[in-house]
Structure formats: structure tokens, C-alpha cells
Amino acid sequence: MDDIADDDPLRVFLPTSFGKQSKHPDVAAQINRTKRTTPSQPKPIVPPQASPSNKELIANGHKEGRGDEDHEEDDDHETEKEDEDEDEDEFPISHELVLKTHERTVTTTTLDPSGARLITGSTDCTLKLHDFASMTPTTLRAFRSIDPTTTKSSETHPIHHAVFNPISPAQILVVAATPQGKILSRDGDTIVEFVKGDMYLRDMHNTKGHISEITTGTWNPTDRNLCVTAGTDSTLRIWDVNNKRGQKDVIVHKSRAAGSAGRTRMTAVAWGSPAQGGKNLLVAAAFDGSLAMWGDNGPFTRPAAEIRDAHIKDTWTGGIDISSDGRSVVTRGGDDTIKLWDTRKFKTSISTVAHPSTSSQYPTSNIRFSPTSTNIITGSPTGHLHILNPATLKPELVTSVTPGSPLITVLWHDKLNQIITGSANAETHILYNPQTSSRGATLVMSKAPKRRHIDDDPNLTTDLSQGLSGDSIVNPNGLLTGTNQASVSYATRHPTVGLTASGKPRDPRRPHIPQTTPFAKSQPDEKHIKEHIPLSSMRDEDPREALLKYADKARDDPMFTNAWKLTQPKTIYADVSDEEGDGEGPDKKKVKR
Numbered sequence: 001m002d003d004i005a006d007d008d009p010l011r012v013f014l015p016t017s018f019g020k021q022s023k024h025p026d027v028a029a030q031i032n033r034t035k036r037t038t039p040s041q042p043k044p045i046v047p048p049q050a051s052p053s054n055k056e057l058i059a060n061g062h063k064e065g066r067g068d069e070d071h072e073e074d075d076d077h078e079t080e081k082e083d084e085d086e087d088e089d090e091f092p093i094s095h096e097l098v099l100k101t102h103e104r105t106v107t108t109t110t111l112d113p114s115g116a117r118l119i120t121g122s123t124d125c126t127l128k129l130h131d132f133a134s135m136t137p138t139t140l141r142a143f144r145s146i147d148p149t150t151t152k153s154s155e156t157h158p159i160h161h162a163v164f165n166p167i168s169p170a171q172i173l174v175v176a177a178t179p180q181g182k183i184l185s186r187d188g189d190t191i192v193e194f195v196k197g198d199m200y201l202r203d204m205h206n207t208k209g210h211i212s213e214i215t216t217g218t219w220n221p222t223d224r225n226l227c228v229t230a231g232t233d234s235t236l237r238i239w240d241v242n243n244k245r246g247q248k249d250v251i252v253h254k255s256r257a258a259g260s261a262g263r264t265r266m267t268a269v270a271w272g273s274p275a276q277g278g279k280n281l282l283v284a285a286a287f288d289g290s291l292a293m294w295g296d297n298g299p300f301t302r303p304a305a306e307i308r309d310a311h312i313k314d315t316w317t318g319g320i321d322i323s324s325d326g327r328s329v330v331t332r333g334g335d336d337t338i339k340l341w342d343t344r345k346f347k348t349s350i351s352t353v354a355h356p357s358t359s360s361q362y363p364t365s366n367i368r369f370s371p372t373s374t375n376i377i378t379g380s381p382t383g384h385l386h387i388l389n390p391a392t393l394k395p396e397l398v399t400s401v402t403p404g405s406p407l408i409t410v411l412w413h414d415k416l417n418q419i420i421t422g423s424a425n426a427e428t429h430i431l432y433n434p435q436t437s438s439r440g441a442t443l444v445m446s447k448a449p450k451r452r453h454i455d456d457d458p459n460l461t462t463d464l465s466q467g468l469s470g471d472s473i474v475n476p477n478g479l480l481t482g483t484n485q486a487s488v489s490y491a492t493r494h495p496t497v498g499l500t501a502s503g504k505p506r507d508p509r510r511p512h513i514p515q516t517t518p519f520a521k522s523q524p525d526e527k528h529i530k531e532h533i534p535l536s537s538m539r540d541e542d543p544r545e546a547l548l549k550y551a552d553k554a555r556d557d558p559m560f561t562n563a564w565k566l567t568q569p570k571t572i573y574a575d576v577s578d579e580e581g582d583g584e585g586p587d588k589k590k591v592k593r
Helices: 009-013 027-033 052-060 063-090 441-445 526-532 536-540 543-548 551-556 578-582
Strands: 095-099 106-111 117-122 127-131 144-146 159-164 171-176 182-185 190-193 214-219 226-231 235-240 249-252 266-272 281-286 291-295 305-307 319-322 328-332 337-342 349-354 367-369 376-378 384-388 395-400 407-413 418-423 428-432
Touching: 027 441, 095 441, 106 407, 106 418, 117 159, 117 418, 117 428, 159 214, 171 214, 171 226, 214 266, 226 266, 235 266, 266 319, 281 319, 291 328, 328 367, 367 407, 376 407, 384 407, 428 441
Parallel strands: 106 159, 319 367
Antiparallel strands: 095 428, 106 117, 117 127, 127 144, 159 171, 171 182, 182 190, 214 226, 226 235, 235 249, 266 281, 281 291, 291 305, 319 328, 328 337, 337 349, 367 376, 376 384, 384 395, 407 418, 418 428
């Protein structure tokens, strides 16, 4: 090997050392592959007006004038690049990780306080549970998929909102398009399902729960056992997770809009606690355009402050959030506006800017403060992420995340320093910066890619929640080992495969098998019926033959005419006269009127 020159191509095929080689992942290369290629939206550049002397120089073709303009343009481009680099360093948007685990619009995203587990909800009626510690660059998938609203009748509902308990991460509040909210465990198991109210009661104070669909909900920032849900029955209900049979408090929002009969739909709710200490604030928005605020400890008979025309009537205000200091409230309304409110002077908005809304099609479109409340983030119908200044609501940065697909939900996690977005194209994007972000997507991309296995191909394996895997032990007519799932065949799971709409087989060579009814399944065997059920054999006989079988017996041993056997051995029938034969019979009785 020493005789071979250094530039000889043969050296490429020669081993550098002997023994087992330990492979280390190229972390820098893996992270570099997730670098976002879509640049941030540049700020508008106003071209400088040329002076008469410059015009003359340009007309005469002087090289000095051209050189000056070229230098100015180069300086402008360098300044723009420096500004973009500074924005990328300030905000975690330089890299992104894309999760494609849903089939429809992603409506909600939530992270536990430590940032280890990500849960996403969608209009495909499922919750996807992701664990950053178990994901690798080649295995970006959810470790569990659950449907929290499934029932015995296979009825499912879209997921509106899901949020971790900030104090107790083992609890997750899930709000679907049903009147009943649920508390799930960290692994997706149902812990509590709140009761449904009586829809026939007029006074909402007397019902034990919501009587119509819930729109959203959130947790109490200081009490781990309390949460609040907002419903379309014009109420906010505060629940204790230890008591599922009825709410702790009910807040009935009375609408003053004309023709509303005092009722409206609650569209958004936020429960905040000042970081420096103080009373908690409960703020909610309604479909009639009003905005109301209550104190944490009540009383909840009437709001502490209310703004009737915060947004235009009959528009869906889907986004609301409270700043970390408890002094500001930001709302994103369906009237294409974003407004900032001061909780100390809760009468008029401090700032108002125009921003296109998506709440008419996607009611869960939200808006959020950054962890330090120094910025506000929200999405747009064009798929751009807007980072706003909290004082003026003017955009500090606008970057494209899902071009052409609306950006629905946003979340900025404080410990990870990463931004999670959910879009209408069923994609979940995790924006991060390797220098300023920690764990989360950075942890995933710093791992070695998992070696490909046959189980990684979904076409060759089957999810246990959907069917049987190939290596499962199947007991005939029994249960799977270690599960409660009955072993069923493929034809049983897919009864309509190979059949027409009328139930007949598409293949003419295949005979038509009549459907087995539950009654036929429960019938005992034929031998048992013949032996223990009298006259059961008559079901299979012809009725005419069954009667003629007793003709000779009836003639020889009559049962009903045996009394006249001696006096009248031969039966004599009366002769019918012509008048009786031609007549229509006895007169009919007159019908009483």
C-alpha cells in the first residue's frame, strides 16, 4: 500500500484500517439538510432618484457613474443579507423539520412543559403522539394514533383543541366537536370524560354540562385541577378534574346583540397569570363580536369588564392570548383585523392592524405571544408566518412556511425555543435554530439515521390498531396474545371488497353467499330441535300434503261428528235452491252513522 501514490484512484477502494468500524453520524451535514431554502420576505426597496448630473454621466457612458451605482447596489444587497442573517439568529426560523403524520388539516399542536412530547390534532379525527427521544432523521413518525371521540357506533368528530396541563404534564385537555370534553393521560388513555348537560333546560345555570358543541378550552395557570371550556351554548364552564359529574362554576354570557335572544357562541378563551404575581385573568371572545374579562376567583355573575363591539358582529374570533405580564390581550378576529387591548383600560384597543383571516374556514386559527411576550406570532391564508411587534403590531419578519396552504395554528415553546406550526395541507413544521434552540428537532437531527428494516415499510406491515401484524400468533376464534382484540380475517374486516353495491360478487365464477343474520347465528343444531321441540318437523313439510295425511283418519275416526255416528252414519248436506244460489246472500246490516 505504501508503493501506491497518494493521487492513485486505487486508494479509494483500499481499506484504511482493519477491524469493525464505528460509524458516527455527521451531525452538521444532517442539520444542514434541514436548512430552509425559502428566504424571508424582503423589505421593500425604494430606488434612489438620480440627480441630473448622474443622468448626464449615464447618458455619456462614463464608467465612474456606473461604478458608483454598482457599489451602492452591492452595499444594499449586503445590508439586506446582514438583516436577514440577524433575523434568523434572533428568531428560530433558519431550519425546519417537517412531520407528515396526518391526512387532513392540522388544527392544534401542543407540547408538554419539558418539550419532550408533541401532540397534534386534526380534522381527520385523530390525535398523533410524537416523542422526540424516539425519532431519528429517517423515522419521523408518531408512535401512537388515537381517536378520542370514537364510540360503539364508529362515530368520530374533528379535534378542535388539545393542550397539556402546564403544572401537571400527565394530563391533556382535549376538545372535539362534541358537548363533552375529555382529560387524557400522557399516553393517550382517557382519564375523565365530563358530563353532558340537559338540552331541554332553558336556564344554562341548571345544566350540569354543555348542551352543544365545545369550541375550545384551556387550563388554569395556577391550579392543576381546574380547566375551562367554551361552548356554542353561550357558556364558559370551569371543571374540576376530580369531579366529572358536573362543572364547578358556570359563566353564562348574555349577548346584547339584536335578535340573539341573549345567547351567542363562545369562540375563544384564554386564562393567564401575571409572571410578577397578582390575580389571574379569564378572557373570552364571542360570536357577537364582544370581548369579556373576569377575575380568577369570581364572582362570575357578570364580567369585570366587557367590550361589546371588539370585533364585527357574526365573525369568528378564533385567536386570543394574554401576555406573560397580564397587561395585554391580543385577538385575531374574523373581520380581518388583529387588535391589542390593555387589561387595565379594557375599553378600546391600543393598536389595530389589518390581517387576512382564515377563521371562516378554519375556526381554530390562533395567535400567540412569544414566551417573553416580546413578539406576537400568527399565520396567514398564504402560508406565511408573521412575527409582529407587540407595541405596533407591525411585522418584524414574514417568512413562508407552507406556500399556498393556510397556516392554521402556531406555538412558540419557551424551553425549546422552537416554533411549531400546523397547516391546511396536513403538515406540521418545527422551525428551529441550531445555535439558539435546544432539544426537540435539534435532538432528532443529531441522531444517527436508523438502519432500514422491513418493518419501516407500511405496505408490508399492519398497524395493530387497524388489523393484525404478520408475526402475531393467531388463535382460531380466540383473542390475540396480550390483547383484547379478536382475531378476524381480512374478509371480515373488509366485507365489501369484491362486491357490488347490491352485495353480489363482481366475479361471476364466485357464487353469491347470502348474508348471515344474527338470528341464524344463534340457532341451535338441527338434531337438538327435532328431539326437543314438538312438531318441529312440520316446518319442512308441504302444508297440503300435511293435511291430506290425516284424510283417512278423519273419515274412519271422526273427532267432531262422532256424536251422529249411529243416528246419521252418512253425512247429509242440505241442497242449495236456485233462489239461494242466485242471491247475493243475507242482507247486510245497515251501517250506523
